[in-house]
Amino acid sequence: MAGTDKRKQSLYFPEDMLKEIQEEANRQDRSLSWIVQQAWKIARNEIMRFPSVNDVIGSGDRGVPGPEGRE
Numbered sequence: 001m002a003g004t005d006k007r008k009q010s011l012y013f014p015e016d017m018l019k020e021i022q023e024e025a026n027r028q029d030r031s032l033s034w035i036v037q038q039a040w041k042i043a044r045n046e047i048m049r050f051p052s053v054n055d056v057i058g059s060g061d062r063g064v065p066g067p068e069g070r071e
Helices: 015-028 032-047 053-057
Strands: none
8 A cells, every 4th residue: 555545454363462553652752553454564574474374274175286296
């Protein structure tokens, strides 16, 4: 999302994590949104290395040929 494109989205965090984010936002005199956006920018390359659910479960579990071409 670039430029001034703004959308509302509800995100749910564990209470302890939200408290930590709020404390950091207060320390930096920033919004919760700004802190989460910066955290995403820093962490996104690492997060993109995580396997997808389909990689973990494997497509063969649904009767679809897997990467080896077998069911």
